[in-house]
C-alpha cells in the first residue's frame with residue numbers, strides 16, 4: 009500500500025515513510041492510495057475470530073512488506089492486549105468501552121500500535137527518532153506510556169498550560185527518561201500550530217528525525233479501525249450506528265475507514281461539545297474553523313479538527329454524501345452533565361464527560377431512528393475526570409488504582425511561550 013499527501017496527491021510514499029513523516033513535508037495528511045476491500049466471508053466469520061486475527065487481517069493490506077506477517081501479528085497482539093467490551097445500558101443502546109488500556113483511554117490503542125511500528129522502523133533505519141506530539145489531554149499519557157523506555161526513541165509532549173486536568177498532566181509528565189514534556193502558555197490549537205510549524209522547518213528536520221504521534225499519524229489511525237470490528241464481532245446487527253465523541257475526528261475517521269473496508273455500519277453520529285465546527289458543516293455545508301472553547305469534555309476542545317480533510321476525502325469531498333451518512337450533534341456542558349446524571353440514575357452506569365457527549369448524540373439520533381442498534385464509544389474511564397463526574401452524578405467516585413498511585417507525584421515540565429523560535433531553540437538545545 010502506498011500513501012499520498014492530500015495537498016499533493018501525486019506525491020506517493022511507502023507506509024514506513026508515511027509513519028515517520030507523520031505529516032507530509034507539504035503539510036498534507038497522508039491517505040492510503042486505495043481503500044482495501046476485506047473479503048465478505050471475513051465479515052461473516054468475525055464472531056468466531058480472535059481479536060488478533062481481526063486486527064491482523066484489517067491492518068495487513070494497509071501496511072506493506074517492510075513489516076512481515078510475523079512482526080505485524082506481534083504488533084497487533086501487543087496493541088490490543090486488553091478488553092473492548094460492548095455493554096448494554098438501555099434497549100438498543102450499547103456502550104463500547106475503550107478504556108481498559110494502561111492509561112484508561114482509547115488513545116492507548118493508537119499509541120501502542122504506533123510505538124511498536126516505530127521501534128521496528130528505528131531498528132531498520134538505525135537512527136534515533138524524535139516523536140513530537142501536541143495533546144489536549146489523553147494523547148499525551150497514551151503516547152508517553154506507549155513509548156516509555158523504548159530504545160532509540162525520544163518523545164516530546166506539548167500541552168496547554170492549565171488547560172489539562174492535574175491528573176492527566178501527572179499521567180504523562182511524571183515519567184522522565186526518554187519522555188520530555190513542555191507546557192505551552194496558550195491553547196491546544198497553539199500547541200498543534202507549533203508542531204505543524206516544526207515539521208515545516210528544514211533546519212529542525214535535518215537535526216532531528218521527527219515524527220508525530222497525533223491522531224494525524226497513519227499508524228494511529230489504522231488500529232483505531234479494529235474496535236469497530238470488535239464491536240460487530242460481539243453483536244452483529246445490520247442497523248448498527250456508532251456515535252463517536254469527537255475532537256480532532258481521528259476516531260470517527262477510523263470508523264468510516266472500517267465501513268469503507270466492508271464493515272456493514274449503517275451510519276455514524278459525530279457528537280461534539282460546543283466546539284461544533286463539524287456538526288455545523290454537516291448541517292450547512294459551511295466549514296468555519298475557529299478558536300476552541302473550554303468545556304468539561306476538554307479532550308474534545310478543538311476548533312480546527314486535524315483529521316477533517318481526511319474524513320471529507322473518504323466521501324470524495326462531497327458534502328451531500330457525507331451528510332447522508334454522518335449526523336452531527338453538539339451539546340453544552342449542562343446537557344453533558346444531565347446525560348451523566350440520567351444514565352447514572354436510570355442504568356447505574358457512570359459515564360465520563362466525553363462518553364456522555366457520545367451518549368447524548370446517540371439518543372438524539374435515535375429519536376428519528378428508534379430501531380437502530382445504537383453503540384456509542386466510551387473513550388475514557390470516568391475516574392480520569394473525578395471532579396466533573398462526581399459533581400454531575402452527585403456522588404463520590406472511586407479512583408481507579410492506577411490513578412491513586414499518581415496523586416503523590418508531581419509533574420516535571422519545561423515552560424515555553426507560543427513563539428516558534430523559542431520552542432525551536434528548546435528542542436535543539438535542551439532535548
Ligand SMILES: *Cc1c(COP(=O)(O)O)cnc(C)c1O
Nearest residue numbers: 146254255256257258259307387
Ligand atoms: C482524544 C479524545 C477524544 C476525541 O477523539 P478524536 O479522535 O480527536 O476525535 C474523545 N474522548 C477522549 C477521552 C479523548 O481523549
